[in-house]
Amino acid sequence: MSLNFRIFSAYFVVLALAIYLLFNAFMSEIKPGYRQSTEEALVDMANLVAELITEDFIGNNQHSIxxxxxxxxxRLGQRAYQADIFNTQKSYSKLRIYITDKQGIVRYDSSGKDIGADYSQWNDVYLTLRGxxxxxxxxxxxxxxxxxxxxVAAPIYHQQQIIGVVTVAKPNIAVQPFIDKVRAKLKNQGIWLIVMxxxxxxxxxxxxxxxxxKLVNYANNVAQGKRLSPPKLAEKELSKLADAMENMRQQLEGKEYVEQYIHTLTHELKSPISAIKGASEIISADMKSADLTRFIQNIQSETNRINNLVNKLLELASLEKQQSLTQLSKINLNQLLDKVVESKQYALESKSISIQTTYSQPTVIQADKLLISQAVDNLLQNAIDFSPQQSRIKLQLSHINDKQISIQVEDQGSGIPHYALDKIFNRFYSLPRPSTGQKSSGLGLCFVQQIAELHQGQFFINNTQNQGAIAQLILPTQQN
Structure with missing residues (x-):
């Protein structure tokens, strides 16, 4: 049974039970309440009739009226009413009035059926005669x-003495329509309250x-490797739980991160260190000048390779640890792309590569200017490295919709081998450059991917239909 259903069931049962008990108690008081109101009116009526008939009752030896x-x-019994009381029609009187003497013998009965009867033992007469x-x-x-x-009875007084009793009687059924209507109305309101x-x-x-x-979605997204901040929760206890989960994630991720990087870095450094060690062991004082120069150049090349690898690794590590963007600003992408292209002119000219830029319209987005520049620089440098001499690179900026833009870099190289398509985003994985046969640090595409994720965007790279590869960086125009 889900927690959602349990909370719903518990709350609904408690609330429904409270409503039921409240309405049950209220409805049980309706009939007594109406009858008490009726009794109160009958008390006034009985005393009024007693006052009206006192003179006749005293002056008549038969104690009648x-x-x-x-x-x-x-005539009161025959009178036709036109009373509309709470949408209930009252058309005639249902009162019965009878009068007894001080012995409790009925001297007058408006119903005409019990004249002469002994009512002295009925509570209304019995109690009234006793004050x-x-x-x-x-x-x-x-x-x-x-x-x-x-x-309901009232005494008839003469010289401070009770000489008779007037009783006014009314069937309780007379107020039953009012009771039924109130009950029906309360039931309807009760049903609505239950529904509400x-x-x-x-x-x-x-x-x-x-x-x-929210916490479940956050945990699932973290498990999938997505970069997210812990959700902001109104409940203090759950907010603490979210912070604890984030802290746990950072601790576990940090341990795994260090282990993975140490392992990968060790593997990648083996080759240049072995080359440097081999070259240093071979170098001797009596070595020919040409050979000495070649080995020294080899050592310098491998040293530069290690330095480049470490610097790239530090940049990527810093980027991966960044949970959110802090240097956001409005940037003109057209101008930014032009500056990146301008910085690559020497590399383009050295391979006689032309570049074709296509901008759909002036585009301004909210982003980290430095990171976007580095991402585009990496993509453009990658395209140059894998492009043959006298080829062409296409750089296109376009709008996907009102909320997303796309930066595409397409080259005319040999494309990505089939076996490497699912590995190109792995750290330190690199394909040999066609012109030199050398590999890069293998961190450039990872760097671009991390930048895309930080900007809540996406990054794709695939082969084109003809020849070459196309990289696409999708970015939102506004950051949430």
């Missing part, structure tokens, strides 16, 4: 929870693992 008040209550708050909720059908009716929680959980899981994915 006048026909006028009875007619008014009857307490009287209320009850009774099911009309014992098997139906929705059939309950709320009864799902989306939020996905976003959170993606956000938390985004930094981890």
């Amino acid at each position: 006048s026909p006028n008040i009875q007619d008014s209550i009857s 307490q708050y009287g209320a009850r909720s009774t099911k009309a059908d014992p098997n139906d929870d929705l059939s309950s009716v709320m009864h 929680s799902f989306v939020l959980a996905l976003a959170l899981a993606y956000g938390l693992t985004h930094s981890i994915r």
